[in-house]
Amino acid sequence: MSNIVVVGAQWGDEGKGKVVDLLAEQSKWVVRYQGGNNAGHTLVVDGRKVVLHLVPSGILQPACTCVIGNGVVVNPAVLLEELDELAALGHSVTPDRLVLSSEAHLILPWHLALDRARESALGDKRIGTTGKGIGPAYEDKVGRRGLRVADLFDRDALASRIREVLPENNRRLTEWYGEPPIVLEDVVDSLGPVADRLRPYARPATRLLYEACKRGEPVLFEGAQGTFLDVDHGTYPFVTSSNTVAGSACAGAGVGPTAITDVIGIAKAYCTRVGSGPFPTELDNELGEKIRTIGQEFGATTGRPRRCGWFDVPLLRHAVMVNGMTELALTKLDILSGLGPIQVGMAYRLGGRVIEDVPAGAAALERVEIDYEVFPGWDADLSRVRAWGELPAACRNYVAALEHHVGVPIRLLGVGPGRESVIRREPGST
Ligand code: GDP
Numbered sequence: 065m066s067n068i069v070v071v072g073a074q075w076g077d078e079g080k081g082k083v084v085d086l087l088a089e090q091s092k093w094v095v096r097y098q099g100g101n102n103a104g105h106t107l108v109v110d111g112r113k114v115v116l117h118l119v120p121s122g123i124l125q126p127a128c129t130c131v132i133g134n135g136v137v138v139n140p141a142v143l144l145e146e147l148d149e150l151a152a153l154g155h156s157v158t159p160d161r162l163v164l165s166s167e168a169h170l171i172l173p174w175h176l177a178l179d180r181a182r183e184s185a186l187g188d189k190r191i192g193t194t195g196k197g198i199g200p201a202y203e204d205k206v207g208r209r210g211l212r213v214a215d216l217f218d219r220d221a222l223a224s225r226i227r228e229v230l231p232e233n234n235r236r237l238t239e240w241y242g243e244p245p246i247v248l249e250d251v252v253d254s255l256g257p258v259a260d261r262l263r264p265y266a267r268p269a270t271r272l273l274y275e276a277c278k279r280g281e282p283v284l285f286e287g288a289q290g291t292f293l294d295v296d297h298g299t300y301p302f303v304t305s306s307n308t309v310a311g312s313a314c315a316g317a318g319v320g321p322t323a324i325t326d327v328i329g330i331a332k333a334y335c336t337r338v339g340s341g342p343f344p345t346e347l348d349n350e351l352g353e354k355i356r357t358i359g360q361e362f363g364a365t366t367g368r369p370r371r372c373g374w375f376d377v378p379l380l381r382h383a384v385m386v387n388g389m390t391e392l393a394l395t396k397l398d399i400l401s402g403l404g405p406i407q408v409g410m411a412y413r414l415g416g417r418v419i420e421d422v423p424a425g426a427a428a429l430e431r432v433e434i435d436y437e438v439f440p441g442w443d444a445d446l447s448r449v450r451a452w453g454e455l456p457a458a459c460r461n462y463v464a465a466l467e468h469h470v471g472v473p474i475r476l477l478g479v480g481p482g483r484e485s486v487i488r489r490e491p492g493s494t
Contacts, residue, residue, distance in 0.1 A: 066325045067283045069310040072290025073329035073383040075337040076308075077363070077370060079395035079478055080330045081105025084121035084286045086476075086483055087328075092281035093273065094122025094130050097316030098306040099288030100137040100171060100201065101146075102194040104364025108481040114153060115364050118143050120286050123150065123157060130157075131269045134167035135306065135316020137201040138213065140258045142171075164262060165269035165318075166214040172226075173254075174233040174246045175200035181241035190340065194366050202305035204229065213266050216259035223252045270318030277323050285313035285324070291383040292337075299426050302341025310387040329389040329472070331380060333397045333462075336370040338363050342429035345373040345409040359399040374436070376409040380470045382422040392470060394463060395478030398446040398485075406462060410469065411435040439465065446479040452489045464494045 068087065072078045085107045088094050101117035108114075109124050118138060122128035132138060143164070147157050175197030182200075183190045193199055204210040209229040215222050226248055234245040276283060287308055292298045294308040306312065310327040314320060334355060337343045346352065352372040355361065361370035383389060400406055411418050412432040423429055442456035449455055455463075467474040473491030 067277065067285070067319075067323050068326045068328055069285040069287065069313045069324055069387075070328050070330060071287040071310045071387050071389070072293075072308065073331040073380055073387070073389070073392065074290050074335055074376075075292050075343075076103075076288070076290035077336055077338065077361075078290060078330040078332050080287060081107050081116060081121040082395070082478065082481065082483065083328070083330050083393050083476065084284060085109070085124055086486065087284055088122035088125040088128050090282060091122060091125075091128060091284040093276055093283040094120040094125075094128050095133050095269075095273065095283060095285050095313070095317045096120045096131070096136050096288065097133040097285055097313045098135045098308060099304065100196060100198045101139055101142045102196050102198045102304065103288035105288075106364050106481070107483070109483050111482070112153070114150070114155070117146055119146055119150065119157065119162065122284060122286070123161065124155060129161055129163065131163045131273065131317070132165060132168060133269055133317040134165040135312065136165070137169045137171050137198055137205070138164065139171035139176075139197065140216065140255070140262055142196075144258060144261055159264040162265055163267045163269050163272060164213055164265040166212065166266045167270075167318075168213050169201055169205045169210045170212065170216070171197040171201040172211065173251055174230065174237065175204070177237055177243055177246065178233065178241075181237065181243050185241060193339070199305040213262070216255060217263055217266070219252070219256070222255065223248070226251055273317055273319055277319065283319075283323070285310075285317060287313070291329075291387060292379065294386075297386045299341045299429055300424075302339065302426055310389070326390045327387050328391045328393055329380075329383055329387060330393050330395060331375070331383075333375060333394050333400055334359075335373045335376050335379075336361050337373075338366075338368055338370045342426050343371055343373055344379070344412065344429060344432050344434055345376045346371055347373045351403070354403070355399065359396055374407045374409055375466060376434075377466070377469045378409065378412045378422055384470060384472055389472050392467070392472050392474050393476035393478070394466065394474050397459065397463070397477050398479040400441065400459075400462075401446055402441070402443050404441050406439045406441050407436045408439060408466070408469075409434040410437045447485065449479055450487060452477075452487055452493055455487070460494060463489070467491065
């Protein structure tokens with residue numbers, strides 16, 4: 065039995081969705097454990113593109129049951145829209161294929177309103193959130209003001225709970241941000257039909273996963289965002305509001321740490337970041353622009369252009385450490401074709417001295433200087449290559465060097481967006 069966590073090793077958008085879709089072929093369960101519809105996982109199967117925000121990326125593998133775990137924050141209307149969109153694409157998601165944890169917290173209208181009002185009040189100091197209410201929903205969860213999926217199904221209790229928590233949120237909205245208040249009755253009315261449709265999906269996810277693990281059925285845990293957006297381990301405060309690291313899979317799905325057997329980190333063969341915050345190897349120039357265009361580096365959720373830069377070894381080593389990573393998958397290798405010499409950030413310097421760790425705090429990370437190593441590039445189109453031995457020697461050399469410096473085996477390489485566009489590799493191959 066292998067229970068694998070798939071986790072982003074950079075700042076998100078590494079191609080986790082594609083890898084989860086691929087690995088889900090050998091899994092019985094795929095579980096989302098944190099984040100919300102700020103995630104956007106793009107899958108391309110048989111040439112058709114599907115973008116998922118809340119539904120786990122195992123949904124296109126017919127033998128998989130998908131779980132939205134308790135650690136996820138769920139905007140119920142958005143989940144229903146996503147189910148409708150999937151149905152329109154011919155992927156009808158029945159309750160036997162999707163479980164929604166009754167303990168997952170809800171994103172409600174005041175969370176959206178507060179998220180947007182705050183970001184606009186911050187002006188050029190904004191975090192660059194997706195404005196989908198994720199942060200305020202997690203704040204309410206931790207502040208014990210949240211509502212959970214189970215609350216949807218008891219109308220009276222729902223109304224009285226909203227009556228308890230709304231005044232504080234409305235005061236923030238009106239007095240701090242000059243926004244109109246949210247009207248209790250409007251919220252209760254809008255949640256009624258939503259609750260009716262979601263009720264069949266709401267089940268005790270933790271119990272189901274516990275039983276599945278006992279039966280030895282493989283479970284795949286799908287991370288959203290990436291290690292450096294983790295609220296503890298990321299580039300605080302330019303982070304998301306949840307723990308994105310692999311350990312979060314346990315709390316966010318309700319399984320014990322002993323259930324996890326492997327942690328696969330996903331990294332691009334270069335590096336991107338969306339939103340504000342430090343990015344040591346950023347290419348804020350024509351080459352960065354070129355990578356953005358060739359790599360189509362625009363957010364799946366917001367359409368925002370992603371900032372692009374070189375692969376960063378110290379960052380990846382840190383990701384290996386905080387995730388207990390056992391393996392790395394390298395995506396978007398095809399995008400580096402024809403770019404000329406490729407640089408890799410090998411070490412960080414602060415005040416002229418090489419430092420071992422990624423410094424805590426955005427300000428220090430802004431100040432690091434990078435020691436780069438230059439690798440010969442390659443021109444060949446990789447999109448149709450399926451065997452390690454058929455890759456150009458310079459490309460194999462690049463991958464082997466990254467494996468050596470990061471310190472974990474690289475077994476899977478991505479050479480295109482499609483499910484089939486992968487190369488499997490024996491670790492240590494050159
Ligand atoms: P996720 O949130 O980590 O799942 O990543 P996204 O879906 O936001 O972004 C990854 C993008 O890269 C998607 O558009 C994928 O279709 C695409 N992608 C994934 N792997 C590869 C690859 O190996 N090569 C290319 N060219 N595109 C890829």
